[in-house]
Amino acid sequence: MNNIKNVIFPETLKDAVSALKKKKSFFMSSSTFSFKSVPEGTENIVLAKKLPLRYVKKDPKNLLIGALTTFDDLENNPLCRSLFSGILSFSASRCSSQLIRNMATVGGNIAHPNAFNLLPVVLTALGASVKVALRTGSKTVPVRDFYSSKFKCGTEAIITEIQAPLSLAKDDFYFEKVSKIRSSWDSYITVAFRSRLRNGRLEDLKLAFGAITAFPYVNEALEKELLGAELTPALIKSVSAKYGEAVLAFHPASRINAYRAELAANLTAFYLKGLTEKV
């Protein structure tokens, strides 16, 4: 049972972090996800609404996205539409309904590992980092280390910003979300890919697969092996088969996962073949 006694609207990050120091406090952004899962015994709700964390801008090295930026903001922001092949804008447009996109925030989407959250896979392809405010100061960690860092998001840690390196802004990016049954959350896969091809050879590669496990699936060893390789039809066939097999191995007995595995292989082959045709 919750017996909410206070609802606090801090206007600065410092005040928000202090408010979380109170026992039984819980941080909420737009509450699209947390409205039904406020932890048992919560007495103080710290609402993000007035924090100055809704922005998209550039510094010399990164695209900076404030944690309160909504999916609708991402979809319509000119920087998100133009940089990184527009992957931020396009992927945001594939999230649920307009009602949810108007509210759902970037911070709330990545705060906890959840297979169906769309941004972790996109941020993985972007090579992005996550900036977090803690009682002891702030920390910035690459998204691949974010969940293993075990931040207690919402009770001790506040995500403040995403940083996507502009050095990759002109690479080729691709996002797709494919669903067998449109109305079901059980049957879809998301992919977010990044690459750079020079003289027919791979100079950069990141292939991230979402909605399979709580964390996006990547195979860094295979990506490394492929750097410098020429994308021949035989190589594309063997690489896409490997990704299909890897996805299948997560839930070998599941029919839904067999569908995802087939898609993982087909989308990989489609993307890599498309790269060779662009040259």
Ligand SMILES: Cc1cc2nc3c(=O)[nH]c(=O)nc-3n(C[C@H](O)[C@H](O)[C@H](O)COP(=O)(O)OP(=O)(O)OC[C@H]3O[C@@H](n4cnc5c(N)ncnc54)[C@H](O)[C@@H]3O)c2cc1C
């Ligand atoms: C009908 C429906 C459809 C949906 N469809 C999709 C979909 O297609 N794709 C998808 O990815 N998601 C989907 N979602 C999930 C949800 O909307 C998103 O995860 C959203 O981005 C959460 O943001 P929020 O601001 O509402 O977070 P909240 O609900 O406010 O918070 C969620 C959790 O994150 C924590 N939190 C929030 N902000 C921060 C922060 N800045 N720092 C630290 N912790 C924080 C909270 O404490 C809480 O534990 C859907 C949800 C609903 C209800």
